[in-house]
Amino acid sequence: MKQHLKIIQLxxxxxxxxxxxxxxxxxxxxxxxxxxxHICATRLEGDLKLKIAANVGxxxxxxxxxxxFKAIRQLRIYIKQHQITxxxxxxxxxxxxxIMKLLNPKLRLIWHDHFGMSEALDPRPKFPLVxxxxxxxxTISVNTLLLEWNQHYLKxxxxxxxxxxxxxxxxxxxxxxxxxxxxxxxxxxxxxxPQKDHLNLLKAFCxxxxxxxxxxxxxxxxxxxxxxxxKIKAYIKEHGLVNHVFLYGSCSDTSNVLAQATxxxxxxxxxxxxxxxxxxxxxQLPVVTTNVGExxxxxxxxxxxxxxxxxxxxxxxxxLEVLIKDESKRNIFGTELYEHIKVHYSKxxxxxxxxxxxxxxx
Numbered sequence: 424m425k426q427h428l429k430i431i432q433l434x435x436x437x438x439x440x441x442x443x444x445x446x447x448x449x450x451x452x453x454x455x456x457x458x459x460x461h462i463c464a465t466r467l468e469g470d471l472k473l474k475i476a477a478n479v480g481x482x483x484x485x486x487x488x489x490x491x492f493k494a495i496r497q498l499r500i501y502i503k504q505h506q507i508t509x510x511x512x513x514x515x516x517x518x519x520x521x522i523m524k525l526l527n528p529k530l531r532l533i534w535h536d537h538f539g540m541s542e543a544l545d546p547r548p549k550f551p552l553v554x555x556x557x558x559x560x561x562t563i564s565v566n567t568l569l570l571e572w573n574q575h576y577l578k579x580x581x582x583x584x585x586x587x588x589x590x591x592x593x594x595x596x597x598x599x600x601x602x603x604x605x606x607x608x609x610x611x612x613x614x615x616x617p618q619k620d621h622l623n624l625l626k627a628f629c630x631x632x633x634x635x636x637x638x639x640x641x642x643x644x645x646x647x648x649x650x651x652x653x654k655i656k657a658y659i660k661e662h663g664l665v666n667h668v669f670l671y672g673s674c675s676d677t678s679n680v681l682a683q684a685t686x687x688x689x690x691x692x693x694x695x696x697x698x699x700x701x702x703x704x705x706x707q708l709p710v711v712t713t714n715v716g717e718x719x720x721x722x723x724x725x726x727x728x729x730x731x732x733x734x735x736x737x738x739x740x741x742x743l744e745v746l747i748k749d750e751s752k753r754n755i756f757g758t759e760l761y762e763h764i765k766v767h768y769s770k771x772x773x774x775x776x777x778x779x780x781x782x783x784x785x
Contacts, residue, residue, distance in 0.1 A: 603639030
């Protein structure tokens with residue numbers, strides 16, 4: 424039955440981020456299974472376009488407003504032309520998926536909830552999501568907090584928790600060269616958004632750097648050139664870290680970046696299930712992470728990494744120091760995390776579960 428499924432992933436942009444990376448990974452994985460797989464970027468293209476496999480159909484709408492008749496018409500024609508049967512809408516792209524289902528009720532609409540502020544769901548806007556949810560055939564949540572929220576508020580019979588997976592593009596072109604000394608680099612793979620709490624990480628690194636002046640911190644992720652970004656840059660300058668902390672923006676050669684790193688870190692105040700943690704694991708990096716979202720289900724403290732409380736620079740600094748001074752522990756944690764990711768967060772297991780969701784969604 425799966426061979427009759429023809430799926431399109433809907434995502435607002437292809438700028439690097441967790442939801443965007445998952446949309447591309449899913450499209451590629453489905454194509455590897457021999458299915459007719461497509462992906463549509465509705466508003467913006469970006470570096471992730473380079474990671475879309477050659478056998479995945481691609482459409483860019485250049486959507487300018489919430490209801491853009493030209494984009495709606497273009498997507499409707501594409502869906503009809505390729506006989507799409509399932510729309511897999513990620514995050515806010517559910518609205519365009521809803522419009523497509525109004526125009527063709529036979530389409531199955533799956534909504535994938537990647538909401539990053541899962542630690543603070545009370546103020547989450549419910550309109551128009553709750554009303555539109557009656558048109559969803561199923562929802563997929565990236566952590567259990569989101570699953571519980573969806574089960575409580577949405578008008579959907581089938582709500583599923585499906586953990587993320589990570590996968591590197593074997594055709595990746597190496598282009599990023601990290602600064603600093605080899606073997607003494609800490610990397611944080613996260614877009615510059617407040618919930619990623621780079622300021623907490625910078626405070627922690629400031630403590631570490633006073634006794635480990637030869638170590639460097641590398642921030643890799645989209646810079647939105649906003650007030651939060653300015654705070655990060657101001658902190659780096661004011662605390663004399665210009666030659667020790669480096670910002671790279673978004674990088675499409677993720678595995679190459681991580682291959683040059685020594686320690687992976689996330690100091691987030693809120694998360695879903697960050698793909699960055701899985702990518703650290705695939706590259707056998709030892710990890711320090713805050714205990715938010717599903718992070719504690721990926722990293723088991725003192726077994727395959729170190730898990731600390733959020734919004735406390737002292738515990739982050741202490742954990743980094745533990746890994747910096749103990750190469751043997753770094754190697755053990757990196758190996759253990761790699762094995763854990765391969766067993767529990769594999770592309771193959773994820774794809775089969777997803778295909779089951781598609782087939783069961785009526």
